[in-house]
Amino acid sequence: MRLSRYFLPVTKESPADAQIVSHKLMLRAGMIRQTAAGIYAWLPLGHRVLRRIEQIVRDEQDKAGAVELLMPTLQSADLWRQSGRYDAYGPEMLRITDRHDREMLYGPTNEEMITAIFRDSARSYRDLPRTLYHIQWKFRDEVRPRFGVMRGREFLMKDAYSFDIDEAGARHSYNRMFVAYLRTYARMGLRAIPMQADTGPIGGDLSHEFIVLAPTGESEVFYHSNWEAPAVVEDIDLDDAEGLQAIVSGLTRDYAATDEKRDLAREAAAGDALRQSRGVEVGHIFFFGTKYSAAMGMKVQGPDGTEVVPQMGSYGIGVSRLMAAIIEASHDDKGIIWPDSVAPYAVGLINMRIDDAKCSAAADDLYTRLQAAGVDTLYDDRDERGGAKFATMDLIGLPWQIVIGPKGIERGVVELKRRATGEKVELSVEDALARVAG
Ligand code: ATP
Ligand code: MG
Numbered sequence: 391m392r393l394s395r396y397f398l399p400v401t402k403e404s405p406a407d408a409q410i411v412s413h414k415l416m417l418r419a420g421m422i423r424q425t426a427a428g429i430y431a432w433l434p435l436g437h438r439v440l441r442r443i444e445q446i447v448r449d450e451q452d453k454a455g456a457v458e459l460l461m462p463t464l465q466s467a468d469l470w471r472q473s474g475r476y477d478a479y480g481p482e483m484l485r486i487t488d489r490h491d492r493e494m495l496y497g498p499t500n501e502e503m504i505t506a507i508f509r510d511s512a513r514s515y516r517d518l519p520r521t522l523y524h525i526q527w528k529f530r531d532e533v534r535p536r537f538g539v540m541r542g543r544e545f546l547m548k549d550a551y552s553f554d555i556d557e558a559g560a561r562h563s564y565n566r567m568f569v570a571y572l573r574t575y576a577r578m579g580l581r582a583i584p585m586q587a588d589t590g591p592i593g594g595d596l597s598h599e600f601i602v603l604a605p606t607g608e609s610e611v612f613y614h615s616n617w618e619a620p621a622v623v624e625d626i627d628l629d630d631a632e633g634l635q636a637i638v639s640g641l642t643r644d645y646a647a648t649d650e651k652r653d654l655a656r657e658a659a660a661g662d663a664l665r666q667s668r669g670v671e672v673g674h675i676f677f678f679g680t681k682y683s684a685a686m687g688m689k690v691q692g693p694d695g696t697e698v699v700p701q702m703g704s705y706g707i708g709v710s711r712l713m714a715a716i717i718e719a720s721h722d723d724k725g726i727i728w729p730d731s732v733a734p735y736a737v738g739l740i741n742m743r744i745d746d747a748k749c750s751a752a753a754d755d756l757y758t759r760l761q762a763a764g765v766d767t768l769y770d771d772r773d774e775r776g777g778a779k780f781a782t783m784d785l786i787g788l789p790w791q792i793v794i795g796p797k798g799i800e801r802g803v804v805e806l807k808r809r810a811t812g813e814k815v816e817l818s819v820e821d822a823l824a825r826v827a828g
Contacts, residue, residue, distance in 0.1 A: 391507070391687045391736070391767070391768050391769065391820075392757075392769050392771050392808065393768060393769060393772050394771050394772050395770060396434065396768070397420075397433065397434050398420045398433075398434070398435055398782075398786070399420040399423075399433065400418060400419055400420045400782055400785060400786070401417070401418050401420075402418075402781075403418075405417045405418070405420065405486075405522045408427060408538065409536070409537065410537050410538075410540070410606040410714075410718070411536050411717065411718060411721060412537070412538065412540065412606075412713075412714035412715070412717035412718045413540065413714065415717055415721060415725060415726050415785070416436065416472055416538055416539070416713070416714065416717065417453040417538070418426065418725075418785060419435060419436075419725065419726060419785050419786045419787070420433050420435055420436075420786075421433055421435045421436030421439065421713075422436045422538065422539060422577065424538075426542030426680070426790065427543065428532060428535025428536075428541070428542045428544065429543055429544045430538070430539055430542060430544070431540050431568055433788060435734050436713070438734035438735070439567050439713055439728070439732055439733075440546065440709065440710060440713060442714075442731070442733070442734070443578065443709055443712050443713060443730045443732050444525055444548075444709050445549045445682035446574060446577050446578060446731060446732070447524055447574055447707055447709055448525065448548075448789065450570045450571075450574040450577070451523050451550060451570060452547065453570070453573075453628075454521075454566045454567060454569070454570035454628055455521060455566065455628070456521040456522065456523045456567075456570075456608070457520065457521065457522050457523070457549050458522075458523055458524060458525075459522055459523075460524050460526060461497075461500050461504065461507070461524050461526060462497075462526075463496055463497055463501050463526060463527050463528075463529070464486070464492070464494050464496060464497070465494065465495050465496075465500075465502070465503055466492065466495075466569045467485070467492075467493035467494060467495060467496055468493075469502045469503060469506060470495065470502050472502060472506070472685065472686045472687075473488075473501070473502050473505075473682055473685045474504065474685060479498070479620065479632040481531060482528075482530045482531050482532065483496075483498055483499060483531065484496040484498075484529045484530075484531050486781065488700030494828050496528075497526075497528060497529070497530060498528055498530045499528065499547075499549060499706070500524070500549055500551070501551065501702075501703075501704055502528075502682065502686065504522055504551040505551075505682045505683060505702070506542060506686060508520065508522065508551075508553055508688070509683070509686060509687065509688035512553065512688070512690050512692040512700070513691065514690050514692075515555045515690060515691065515692050515693050515698065516557045517690060518554055518559070518700060519551050519552065519553060519554045519555070519559050519562075519564075520552070520553050520691065521550055521551065521552040521553075521563055522529040522551055523547045523548060523549060523551070523554075523705075524548070525547070525551065525709060526544075526546070526547065526549075527544055527545070527547075527550070528544070528545055528547045528549075529543060529544050530543060530545075530582075531543055534783065537606075537711045537714065538785050539711060539713060539714050539752045540608075540670065540711055540712060540714040540715075541608070541616070541711075542710065542711075543584050544730060545708065545709075545710045545711060546708075546709040546710040547706055547707065547708055547709060547719065548706065548707040548708075548709055549568065549704060549706045550701060550705040550707065550808055551703070551704050552564070552567070552702060552703070552704075552705070553683070553701075553702055554700060554701045554702075554749050555690070555692060555693075555698055555700065555701070556701060557679070557701055558631070558636065559701065560677055560679070560701035560703055561596075561677070561700060562631040562634065562635070564575070564596065564629075564675065564677045564701055564703050565584035565634045565635055565637075565638045566628045566634065567675050567703070567705045568584065568638050568641075569623050569626055569628060569637070569638070570601075570626060570628075571584075571600055571623070571673050571675065571705075571707070572621055572623045572641075573623050574585070574707065575600065575602070575672065575673075576620065576623065577717070577731050578712065578716055578729060578731055578732055579716065579720060579729035579731065579732075580602050580672070580707055580712075580716060580719055581602070581603070581620050582600040582601060582602050582672055583600070583601050583602075583603070583611070583613050583615075583617045583646050583669070584599070584600055584601075584641065584642060584646065585597040585599050585600075585601050585611060585613070585646040586598060586642070586646070586647050587599040587674065587753060590748075594638075595634045595736050596676070597673070597674070597675065597677070598642075598675050599656055599671050599673070599674045600671070600672050600673035600674070600675075601646075601669035601670065601671055601672070601684055602657050602667070602672050602715045602718070602719060603667045603669045603826065604668065604715065604719060605667075605668055605716040606668070606670075607667075607668035607670040607718075608668075608670065608671075609668065609670075609671060610666070610667075610668055610681075611639030611646065611647070611666070611667055611668065611669040612646065612663075612664060612665070612666055613646035613647075613648060613665050613667070613749045614663050614664070614665070615662070615663045615664075615665050616648060616663070617665075618665070621641055621815075622757035624729070624799065627801055632709065637667070639760050652737055667683075670711070670714075670715045671708070671711075671713060672707065672708055672715050672716065673705075673708065674705075674706050675704070675705040675706070676701065676703055676704050676705070677701075677702075677703040677717050678703065678704070679701050679702065680699045680700070680701060680702070680703060681700055681702070683699050683700045683701075683702055684699050685702075685714060688700060701756075713732075716728075716729065721787070724731060724781070724785065725784045725785035725786065725787050726785065726786060726787030726789065727785045727810050728789060728809075729789075730789050733787070733788055733789050734766075734768075734786070734788070735765075735766040735767055735768040735788050735789070736765050736766045736767070736788065736789060736790060736826060737760060737765055737766070737767045737768070737788060737789075737790045737792060737794070737826050738752065738767075738768050738770065738783040738786070738788040738790070738791045739756060739757055739760065739767050739768070739769045739770065739773050739791075739792045739794070740770045740776075740779050740780070740783060740792065740793045741753035741769070741770060741781070741792065742776050742790060742793060742794060742795035742796070743795060743796050744771060744773055745773075747798050748796065748797045749794060749795060749799050750771075752794055752799050752804075753769070753771070753794045753818070754771075755819075756794065756804070756819055756822075756823070757769045757771075757790065759823060760826070760827075763823065763827045764827075765826055765827050768786075768788060770782070770783070771795075777805045780793075785808075787809055788809060789808070789809055789810065790806065790808060790820055790826045791805075791807065791809060791824075792804055792805070792806055792807075792809040792826070793805040795806070798816065802818060802819075803816040803817060803818060804816070804818075804819055804822050805817075806825060806826070
């Protein structure tokens, strides 16, 4: 993409209304624009990152055996009356009336809808187990939307729902998601610690929140120092229920918890092993048994012919919140430092002198070759000072920068910079191409 034709409204000044670094940087880097309290437009750069995060989430859900579908944002109140949650949910639910005076709502979550959809088709134990998921916008009328997309009112969530014939099966489905979550966060360069959580209004008895440590996080957390090293989750067989249970038990033995359960965490990690910090919740998983299936009349025929009420779990990841969490974890005083896996473009190509024919020809040529090699490139071909171009590139945090100037071109070299380390090297165009395409 040529920057001269892009829409990247960056600003130098720190916005007065932003308190945490991710919010400031997302505004300054022209990634989001607030359109109403807690509601944001995703500008082109922010939108690209959102899609990349979403794709990693999707990929790990698929690998864990979950099946994607898409449910609507608007739901009928009657659906929520079937579970009894329509009246229970409270003011966080945005309630809407259509022209025929039918009560509707903008979905804050989808347990009712998925249960109704699956209930109407699942007949027997052979239709189970199934885990279904979607990645869809949610609305929660938060009392205090704040910190940008970290706590918005409209936000993008991946939510999955598992249906099993018995508790052991449901536990297996839960464990699959547990490991899929750790893999998902690791691919984004994040270390998320699973913390034993209260199940709250969703009900049930088994639940973990996944917390990324950050000094600006909203929750106070307690964890065992063993969590300072990342959990190894690559080579785990998700189909081996017993092996998986042993691994998840092993991982959760080093107890971690948010404020409510701090005493348990203290007991489990006595003495110097206990760490205290603040954190951002980037995911939450629940096993809640037959809470929704029973309330909504879901039954399937079991292997012995008797009717069985399926055991369910639900599994959420805050896709849009993750973007803020990644920035909290990866930035410096110049701007964002994107991990390669979620970067909006892999390379920022800077033409230092658009009025220099040789320099521009070399930059245009490298841009064409980067595109041909399939390297996502943002090409700064604007008529701007070099200093402004460098500042913009550092601010938007692309992993690689390639700088082409008239002096270098005379000598047949370009400058390659790694954003994360600041390390710069002079290379031939060929070698620079090979490094970023490799
Ligand atoms: P929180 O405790 O932060 O309010 P929650 O427990 O209400 O979150 P869940 O219902 O478990 O959230 O939703 C799943 C995930 O969606 C959360 O782990 C979080 O990452 C994300 N999420 C929840 N509320 C918001 C919000 N207002 N803005 C952005 N992301 C959110
Ligand atoms: Mg929660």
